[in-house]
Amino acid sequence: MRVTKMAAPLGAVIEDLDVRAVGEDEAATLNELFGEHHVLVFPKQQLTPDEQIAFAQHWGELVPFPYGSLPGYPNIIELRNHGKKRDVNQHWHSDMTYDPKPPKLTMLYALEAPAIGGETAFANQIHAYKELSTGMKSLVDSLVALHSAKDLARLYGQDPDQASEAEHPVVRTHDETGQRALYVCRAFTRQFRDWSRQESKVLLDYLFEHCVRPEYQARHQWQAGDLVMWDNRCLLHYAVHDHGDDPRLIHRLQVRGSAPV
Numbered sequence: 001m002r003v004t005k006m007a008a009p010l011g012a013v014i015e016d017l018d019v020r021a022v023g024e025d026e027a028a029t030l031n032e033l034f035g036e037h038h039v040l041v042f043p044k045q046q047l048t049p050d051e052q053i054a055f056a057q058h059w060g061e062l063v064p065f066p067y068g069s070l071p072g073y074p075n076i077i078e079l080r081n082h083g084k085k086r087d088v089n090q091h092w093h094s095d096m097t098y099d100p101k102p103p104k105l106t107m108l109y110a111l112e113a114p115a116i117g118g119e120t121a122f123a124n125q126i127h128a129y130k131e132l133s134t135g136m137k138s139l140v141d142s143l144v145a146l147h148s149a150k151d152l153a154r155l156y157g158q159d160p161d162q163a164s165e166a167e168h169p170v171v172r173t174h175d176e177t178g179q180r181a182l183y184v185c186r187a188f189t190r191q192f193r194d195w196s197r198q199e200s201k202v203l204l205d206y207l208f209e210h211c212v213r214p215e216y217q218a219r220h221q222w223q224a225g226d227l228v229m230w231d232n233r234c235l236l237h238y239a240v241h242d243h244g245d246d247p248r249l250i251h252r253l254q255v256r257g258s259a260p261v
Contacts, residue, residue, distance in 0.1 A: 001026075003033060007218030009124045010235070011039040019045055019055045019227060027058035034105075035177045038235055039122055041220060042227040047109055049073050049251060052227070056107050056253055063096070063103050063254040070251065079108070081118075081241075081248040092123065092212050092236045093187035095254060098149035100166045104175075104257030106237075107229040108250045113222035117243035120228070121219045123236045125181035128211040129171060132182075140207070143170040144193040145184055145200075152188075167193060168260040170207075174233050175258055181234040182211050183260060212236060222248070233257065 001017040012033055019042055022030070034040055047055075053075065056062060062075035070076040096102045108120075132140065144167050153163035170192070172183035186208045191200035219240070220228055230237060232254075 006037070006039060006041060006220070009127060009216050009218055010037060010122055011041065011218045011220070012037040013041045013043065015043060017042060020047070020051050022055060022058065024058070031059070031176075034229070034231065035174075038124065038126075039218070039220070039228065039230040043223065044225045045109065045227045046225065047227065049076055052076070052107070052109050052251060052253065055227075056229075056255055059105055059255045061256045063256045065252075065254070076251050076253050079239075079248070079250040079252055081114075081243070081245065091185075091187045092208070092238045093185040094183070094232045094236055096149075096232075097147040097168065097183070097185060097188045098152075098164045098166055101259050102166075102168075102257055103232050103254035105229055105231055105255045106252065107227065107254070108252050110222045110224055110226045110228075110248075110250050112247045112249040113224050113226070114243035114246035114248055116246075117240065118246070118248045119219045119221050119240045119242075121217055121238040121240055122230060123212045123238075124216045124218075125183065125211055125234050125236060126174075126179050127216045128182045128213070129180050132210070137171075139203075140170045140182070144168065145170050145204075146190045146193065147188040148190050149188065172233060172260045175261070179234065182207065184208065184211070185236055212238075222250075233260070 002015040004013045064074045065077045070078050095106050148165045149163040150160040153160045172181050184207050191197045
C-alpha cells in the first residue's frame, strides 16, 4: 500500500490496497495509521454491503442506526441527495454523541458522487484542545456536558421525549492513543452538568467556534468507489451541501465505541 498525507491537520490516503483482501496483520497496520491520521481514505474500491461490513468488523461490533437503515442491512444507512433543504447533516458534529457509548468510528462508501462539491469536512479536536489557554483547559477539564438527540428525533418525525440523551466529559481521553480532545458539538451538546442552559450557552458558543477553526480542518472530495473511515473520538465532521441536486449516494456504517472518559 502507498500512504500519502491528506492535509496538515489530519488524514491519509491509502492507495494500492483492496480492502476486501485485508487480513488481521494489515488491519493492525491500518489501525496504527488510523491512530496517527484519524481519517483514512481508500480510493477505487468495489464493495458490496457485505464486503463493507466485513472490512469494518476488523474494528469491532457494528452499530444499528436508530432512525432507519438499508433494507436487509440494519447496520447500514443510505445517504442519498434529496436536496439541500432536506439534508440533516449540514452542521459540525460527532456521530451519535447522545448515546452512552457513541461509535468510535464511521465508515462511508461512495457509490455515486457529484462532479463538483459534496465534500466532507473534518476538524481535529486534539489540535483544538491543545491550543486552548492553560486557564481554559483547567475549566473545561472539569466539565461534563449533556448530549441530546431530541432535535434529530423531531427531524425524523419521532417522539423527542423518547430520544436518547447522555452525559460525557467535555475533554475526552482517546482510549487507544491517550490523546486528549475537545468533545462537544453544536448539533447535540446542550448544556453543562450543574449549569443552566443560559450559563452554558456563552462557553459552548465559544467552544463551538474555536473547535472548527480553519487550521484544524481538512476536506475530502468524494469520488465513486471511495471508502473513508474517521475517528469519532477526536474529530468533528460536516457534510458540505454545495452540489444542488447532483446525485450523491453513500452507504454509512459505524463501529461501536466505549463510554468517553
